[in-house]
Amino acid sequence: MTITGENFVAGARRSAAETFRAKDAASGEEFGEAFAIASETDVSDACAAAATALGPLSTLKAADRAAFLRDVAARIDALGDTLTQRAMRETGLPEARLTGERGRTVGQLRLFADEIEQGGWLDLRVDHADPARTPPKPDLRLRKIALGPVAVFGASNFPLAFSVAGGDTASALAAGCPVVVKAHPAHPGTSELVAGAIAEAVAAAGLPGGVFSLLHGASNELGEALVKDPRIAAVGFTGSRAGGLALMRHAAARPVPIPVYAEMSSINPVILMPHKLAEAAGDLAKAYVGSLSMGVGQFCTNPGIVLTLAGHDSDRFLAGAAEAIAEVPAATMLTGGIAQAFDSGSTKLGASAGVRLIGAGAEGSSLCGRAQVYACDGAAFLADEGLADEVFGPASLVVVCDDMAQVHQILEVMEGQLTATLHMVKADYPAAATLVPVLERLAGRVIANAWPTGVEVTHAMVHGGPFPATSDGRSTSVGTMAIDRFVRPVSYQDMPAELLPRPLREGVDWFPVRIDGKLKVR
Amino acid sequence: MTITGENFVAGARRSAAETFRAKDAASGEEFGEAFAIASETDVSDACAAAATALGPLSTLKAADRAAFLRDVAARIDALGDTLTQRAMRETGLPEARLTGERGRTVGQLRLFADEIEQGGWLDLRVDHADPARTPPKPDLRLRKIALGPVAVFGASNFPLAFSVAGGDTASALAAGCPVVVKAHPAHPGTSELVAGAIAEAVAAAGLPGGVFSLLHGASNELGEALVKDPRIAAVGFTGSRAGGLALMRHAAARPVPIPVYAEMSSINPVILMPHKLAEAAGDLAKAYVGSLSMGVGQFCTNPGIVLTLAGHDSDRFLAGAAEAIAEVPAATMLTGGIAQAFDSGSTKLGASAGVRLIGAGAEGSSLCGRAQVYACDGAAFLADEGLADEVFGPASLVVVCDDMAQVHQILEVMEGQLTATLHMVKADYPAAATLVPVLERLAGRVIANAWPTGVEVTHAMVHGGPFPATSDGRSTSVGTMAIDRFVRPVSYQDMPAELLPRPLREGVDWFPVRIDGKLKVR
Known part of the structure; x- marks a missing residue:
């Protein structure tokens, strides 16, 4: 497949007068094709086509929509090395990571294909009529339908799994929603x-081209035009807090407000319980440094803050972390902008009152991230709100607390998080039991004895959490429950069988279905 | 039970310096007790207590929370005539309606009690670990938890079923969320x-008083303070479009934005298909007038607009409607303000270009609503956006269209609705089949051969719909699915059994549960 640099508007490639070029992440140099910057007309045309495609896509039989998603997966697989090599150059991420991410992306598409066929997301309900009741009880049947065209913003840090065919796109298409993707300008070739x-x-399935469009461009205006287009019904976004908040504002200010699912900012607190720390301070330190420096720290689930109790074991942990981090090589970050933001964020962290540098990895070019561990005590952390700000990249802060009461105090004032982690052994369970209710309130996922970087794509995953981890803590952007974001319920009252959606007709035996309140499965 | 006029703040009655008095709906005269106007301190205290009560209420065993809801129902039942007589005087609604509404209110509480025990709302999911996989697959378990304290705004038009212990309160308590109700000032005694x-x-169950608070007052500032309190996690509202939009703005402007479930404005289009109209123009006309004048037209599902095709049958329908409406007596509206707004809204409708009065009921006092049917042709309707505005009360507009293409055109530009109705016989099904996809997009409930006033409280009901029918078309405020509004998912990764919530522990056999993707029921 040749990269042409064009946008995809409603199934056709379309060029533009204004263009930009991709950058090689490692050198910062521009290279290759000129990418067409989408105009307001392109946005409008893509959205209009998406609205037209809503009917055909959303009324496609489950098996056919599943087959379409599987075909997307197969075609991405077939891109093979062409895709990973391009992504390596544009993102600076290593080959093994990108090969893995490609596997995750196609696995995700196949999981949603299975999910459509499984049918639980339709939430089918049938309440039979009771004509003998006073007043007569009507027949009511419910299913969920596609919300409408979805705008998806590709993320820089997952050029495949949270970008053009990532979790947001896969779950939206699975729900029957056409998608208009704004490509992340840091990996335009990968996106194309x-x-x-x-x-x-889309073409092979005989679907209208409006099912999918891709728009290139880096300006805020492009994103704003997309979110404000009246045909867009929901927004999926993974990125910075400032970016997510701007999209939320645009969506709320529309004549018809729409939901925004923005995954924004999280420092993912990790609590090292004292008995566990006593047993394994050294191993924990190594694993900690591994997690915080993985992917040059560019994960939304990066462990940005670790809570320990002051004492000998905590000192051992810090010493171990200092030793481990010294071995971490400098590595290219996703973009020059991210490297610069990381540099200023970590410098600011290090210069904060009461914060000391524990250790750092090798220093690289200005495009690299240098792994860093800092520490402060609980009082210093509580005294400075800025210490809880996310520093996107391989930096983390160990907060050495006076006692468990201070750990509670810190967690109770903390903003919403994607994850919260407890490292513990059995002797820690009584103290951990008092923390679990706090962590449930704080985060979308509570983890025991693992590090938060690693998000399984499955049914019971929640990659979400209270604001500002996400804009809407009632949802997840990873795992099959993500499909729930893009549907809404419709009830049919006394509708003749001929006019009912097929799964709701008497005797069709579509499962699961709740009949007169009782859930029945296949 | 004696009415004292006090607020309920965190389980204790509390008076205030400033007060107001209830009005007799029929006479417009003030009567009875002085009601305490809640202060900012009362709001803050109620919200603080609600936050404290979240843990105890949300971790109550399902059976115990169900028993609590059933006890609320029994105590409301026990209020008997005291309650209905007071509500009659404050709202002007007739006894039979209020007795029915009391039945609906307690039935609703009992339905949610059953729903908690049934357990589907928890959306339990278990994905077992696979340590042999590379990388090892963790154990993940998911449940939904209470969102947090909910602010509920009582509605004027359902003094019981959508007020203090109405659908929003019942579903929030069922989800485990403490509730702070702002009582509607039109029925303060009923509310108390x-x-x-x-x-x-609450006291009998040994729960903290913060589980429930009631605040009196009529000012916008009181509502704003409640929505802006940092401890409030969601808002339930039924009322005017202006009121709902204001709450949405306040919620979006908070440092931590929260979801608002506002049920606002709907004109509930009814389409009379030609073969049906030919068969039953007279019967349809009578039933139409019955539906539009029921409860003095003060239902959110009132049929505010009827679409017919021009011709002899349409003329017969209009003649029948004129005849039937002449028999409708004038009746007291809920408040003087509502009567006044209805008068000016219907006057404006009648004075609109191309709109003619078809017939009207008896005229009453300035506190009464006079039933009115208007008509215009399709072109006139399309030319004036104002004709699609809700006129809250017993007025309705028949739009006589040139052909089915014009019916489609009108429905496609219409704003989101709670309901959309088709009256039809078999010969109409082919034409109806092309309308159903349009109506699904337009409304939360699609009705065949009935009138929209009548909302069954059951599992498959959707009382919701796209904006501006509601602020959030992804939800319903009536029926068991309403509980989904007040929960969010949490995932537990590799959590030891001792620290897992009970329903997620291995071998507990709590159903329904999705195990490794497969849904299992009891």
């Missing part, structure tokens, strides 16, 4: 390759 | 009686 695979699958 | 029943049930 994946978009080409989707567009081919 | 019901609040007393809830407060007694």
Whole structure:
């Protein structure tokens, strides 16, 4: 597949007068094709086509929509090395990571294909009539339908799994919603390759081209125009807090407000319980440094803050972390902008009152991130709100607390998080039991004895959490429950069988279904 | 139970310096007790107590929370005539309606009690670990938890079923969320009686008083303070579009934005298909007038607009409607303000270009609503956006269309609705089949051969719909699915059994549960 640098508007490639070029992440140099910057007309045309495609996509039989998603997966797989090599150059991420991420992306598409066929997301309900009741009880049947066209903003840090055919796109298409993707300007070629695979699958399925569009561009105005287009019904976003908040404002200010699912900012607190720390301070320190420096720290689930209790074991942990981090090589960050923001964020962290540098990895070019561990005591942390700000990259802060009461105090004032982690052994369970209710309130996922970087794509995953971890803590952007974001319920009262959606007709035996309150499965 | 006029703040009655008095709906005269106007301190104290009560209420065993809801229902039942007589005087609604509404209110509480025990709302999911996989797959378990304290705004038009212990309160308590109700000032005595029943049930269950508070007052500032309190996690509202939009703005402007479930404005289009109209123009006309004048037209599902095709049958329908409406007596509206707004709204409608009065009921006092049917042609309707505005009360507009294409055109530009109705016989099904996809997009409930006034409280009901029918079309405020508004998912990774919530522990056999993707029921 050749990269042409064009946008995909409603199934056709379209060029533009204004263009930009991709950058090689490692060198910072521009290279290759000129990418077309989408105009307001492109946005409008893509959204209009998406609105037209809503009917055909959302009324496709489950098996056919599943087949379409599987075909998208197969075509992305078929891109093979072309895709990973391009992504390596644009993002600076290593080959093994990108090969893994490609596997995750296609696995995700296949999981949603299975999910459509499984049918639980339809939430089918049938309440039979009772004509003998006073007043007569009507027949009521419920299913969920696609919300409408979804705007998806590709993320820089997951060029495949949270970008053009990532979790937001996969779950929206699974729900029957056409998608208009704003490609992340940090990986335009990667975006185009994946978009080409989707567009081919759309055509092969005989679906209208409006099912999928891809728009290039870096300006805030482009994103704003997309969110404000009256045909867009919901927004999926993974990125910075400032970016997510701007999209929320635009969506709320529309004549018809729409939901925004923005995954924004999280420092993912990790609590090292005292008995566990006594047993394994050294191993914990190594694993900690591994987690915080993985992918140059560019994960939303990066362990940005660790809480320990002051004492000998905590000192051992810090010493171990200092030793481990010294071995971490400098590595290229996703973009020059991210590297610069990391540098100023970590410098500010290090210069904060009461904060000391524990250790750092090798220093690289200005495009690299240098791994860093800092520490402060609980009082210093509580005295400075800024210490809880996310520093996107391989930096983390160990907060050495006076006692468990101070740990509670810190967690209770903390903003919403994607994850919260407890490292513990059995002797820690009584103290941990008092923390679990606090952590449930704080985060979307509570983890025991693991590090938060690692998000399983499955049914019971929640990659979400209270604001500002996400804009809407009632949802997840990873795992099959993500489909729930893009549907809404419709009830049919006394509708003749001929006019009912097929799964709701008497005798069709579509499962699961709740009949007169009782849930029945296949 | 004696009415004292006090607020309920965190389980205790509390008076205030400033007060107001209830009005007799029929006479417009003030009567009875002085009601305490809640202060900012009362709001803050109620919200603080609600935050403290969240843990105890949300961790109560399902059976115990169900028993609590059933006790609330029993105590409201026990209020008997005291409650209905007071509500009659404050709202002007007739006894039979209020007795029915009391039945609906307690039935609703009992339905949610059953729903908690049934357990589907928890959305339990278990994905077992696979240590042999590379990388090892963790154990993940998911449940939904209470969102947090909920602010509920009582509605004027359902003094029981959508007020202090109405659908929003019942579903929030069922989810485990403490509730702070802002009583509607049009029925403060009714509100206090019901609040007393809830407060007694809270005490009897040994729950903290913060589980429920009731605040009196009519100012916008009171509502704003409640929505902006940092401890409030969600808002339930039924009322005017202006009121709902204001709450949405306040919620979005908070440092931590929260969801607002506002049920606002709907004109509930009814389409009379040609073969049906030919068969039953007279019967349809009578039933139409019955539906639009029921409860003095003060239902959110009132049929505010009827679409017919021009011709002899449409003329017969209009003649029948004119005849039937002449028999409708004038009746007291809920408040003087509502009567006044209805008068000016219907006058404006009648004075609109191309709109003619078809017939009207008896005229009453300035506190009464006079039933009115208007008509215009399709072109006139399309030319004037104002004709699609809700006129809250017993007025309705028949739009006589040129052809089915014009019916489609009108429905496609219409704003989101709670309901959309088709009256049809078999010969109409082919044309109806092309309308159903349009109506699904337009409304939360699609009705065949009935009138929209009548909302069954059951599992498959959707009382919701796209904006501006509601602020959030992804939800319903009636029926068991309403509980989904007040929960969010939490995932537990590799959590030891001792620290897992009980329903997620291995071998507990809590159903329904999705195990490794497969849904299992009891």
